Amino acid sequence: MVDPATGFHALGLTPALLSVIESVGYKNPTSIQRAFIPRVLSGADVMGQAQTGTGKTAAYLLPFFQRWQETDQQDPAALVLVPTRELATQVCEEAQRLTQHKNLNVVPIYGGRPMDTQVRALRRGAHIVVGTPGRLLDHLSRGTLMLHQVRYQVLDEADRMFDLGFRDDIRRILRRCPMDRQTLLLSATMPTDILTLAKSYMRKPIIHLQMSPKKVTIDKIRQSYFTVDTENKFELLCRVIEREQPRQCIIFCERKIGAHRIYTKLCSERKRVATMHGDLQQSQRERIMKAFKEGKIVYLVATDVVGRGIDVMGISHIINFDLPMDPENYVHRIGRTGRMGKDGAAVSFVTPEEGKELTRIEDYINKIITEDKLDDFVAYTPRVKNPDEPREVKPIFGRRGRRYSQRL
Ligand code: AMP
Numbered sequence: 500m501v502d503p504a505t506g507f508h509a510l511g512l513t514p515a516l517l518s519v520i521e522s523v524g525y526k527n528p529t530s531i532q533r534a535f536i537p538r539v540l541s542g543a544d545v546m547g548q549a550q551t552g553t554g555k556t557a558a559y560l561l562p563f564f565q566r567w568q569e570t571d572q573q574d575p576a577a578l579v580l581v582p583t584r585e586l587a588t589q590v591c592e593e594a595q596r597l598t599q600h601k602n603l604n605v606v607p608i609y610g611g612r613p614m615d616t617q618v619r620a621l622r623r624g625a626h627i628v629v630g631t632p633g634r635l636l637d638h639l640s641r642g643t644l645m646l647h648q649v650r651y652q653v654l655d656e657a658d659r660m661f662d663l664g665f666r667d668d669i670r671r672i673l674r675r676c677p678m679d680r681q682t683l684l685l686s687a688t689m690p691t692d693i694l695t696l697a698k699s700y701m702r703k704p705i706i707h708l709q710m711s712p713k714k715v716t717i718d719k720i721r722q723s724y725f726t727v728d729t730e731n732k733f734e735l736l737c738r739v740i741e742r743e744q745p746r747q748c749i750i751f752c753e754r755k756i757g758a759h760r761i762y763t764k765l766c767s768e769r770k771r772v773a774t775m776h777g778d779l780q781q782s783q784r785e786r787i788m789k790a791f792k793e794g795k796i797v798y799l800v801a802t803d804v805v806g807r808g809i810d811v812m813g814i815s816h817i818i819n820f821d822l823p824m825d826p827e828n829y830v831h832r833i834g835r836t837g838r839m840g841k842d843g844a845a846v847s848f849v850t851p852e853e854g855k856e857l858t859r860i861e862d863y864i865n866k867i868i869t870e871d872k873l874d875d876f877v878a879y880t881p882r883v884k885n886p887d888e889p890r891e892v893k894p895i896f897g898r899r900g901r902r903y904s905q906r907l
Contacts, residue, residue, distance in 0.1 A: 510536045515599040516565055523596055529554035534708050536562055544682045544701040549710040551687040551834030556593045559653045559683050564598045577651040579629040582659040584609040585788050586808040590629045610634045611781025618643045632668035639675055646675040656807045657684035661693045673700055688827040720837040723871035724847040727878035732848055735878045737768055739846055748816035750800045751832050762800040775801040806832045819847035822856050826863035
């Protein structure tokens with residue numbers, strides 16, 4: 500039911516935009532939308548930290564649509580920077596769905612697609628460009644993209660955009676945008692050092708909205724872990740799938756080669772399996788994402804290329820076949836499930852040597868992850884020299900680490 504006091508009507512949006520919002524079926528704004536939209540409409544630079552899957556894309560797109568006016572300007576008025584090609588496609592789809600302007604062109608710019616098609620799209624006039632840093636820089640250096648008209652710039656998954664891999668590229672891109680621009684940053688996680696760096700690109704005063712700082716993972720997601728020896732991981736995966744019967748799931752691996760190996764093995768056990776990683780051709784990546792979104796693929800064995808922002812409502816389970824290298828990635832990965840208030844489950848495989856990593860994740864999310872077990876499968880063998888002797892429990896890392904080692 501639409502709530503007149505807290506509905507989209509209360510946010511200062513135009514009737515034309517409200518009717519598009521109604522037609523796509525959004526009844527009430529999410530909390531990030533409620534907090535973000537009026538502040539962005541006021542012209543401020545805003546940083547929004549909110550749980551993943553809570554409507555961040557619409558939160559930054561709607562204010563732009565509200566203010567965009569048709570002119571004969573060919574160069575982009577808005578630039579949205581995203582870390583992955585899949586997220587770029589998704590943002591473009593959401594923009595096309597949500598705009599009231601029939602003549603507004605949204606152009607995705609990312610690698611793996613022919614340059615000349617993108618050049619033609621840019622020449623026809625691009626009002627919003629949604630892109631990944633590498634390909635945007637290619638266009639900038641060839642002079643096929645100009646950013647001097649950008650008034651509105653968004654860094655989606657901002658912490659990722661400012662981490663070391665992308666930092667220089669971002670600096671070079673943002674230097675091409677005019678000083679007088681509005682900057683918006685969105686992410687579920689924002690480490691302090693990145694926050695300081697990100698702020699240096701924004702005009703003061705900066706509004707920093709933290710929707711639920713202590714709860715970076717969504718409560719509705721059931722989180723558990725198995726202690727498992729590396730050689731038993733695949734068997735455990737099959738058993739967990741058998742027990743959980745996921746509607747759709749992503750099985751995350753740290754490396755492309757690992758993802759490919761698990762994918763090949765899983766194909767002999769299950770139907771509707773696919774893999775997704777950076778070594779695939781762009782056309783394959785797009786085909787797989789489409790099939791996954793349509794529910795034709797049930798098991799997606801992937802690296803972190805799909806760890807961020809990807810919105811597939813059918814995902815009921817996330818399986819961390821390999822624990823992520825850093826706690827932020829854990830939050831992003833498991834945020835692929837439990838979207839828009841739905842339930843979800845995240846199961847992580849932890850080798851006995853990875854106690855420290857699990858502890859760091861638990862500290863970061865401020866929550867103890869429940870230990871999981873299967874009645875008929877022993878996934879690891881305790882490292883005891885003489886089974887008759889009592890086992891010495893060595894505290895490993897900090898408070899939670901000690902607890903983890905005692906759990907073994
Ligand atoms: P996002 O966090 O932007 O990836 O959005 C997650 C999902 O929520 C997407 O499928 C959106 O289309 C959807 N969504 C965004 N805002 C709303 C809203 N106010 N009501 C219902 N669904 C929404």
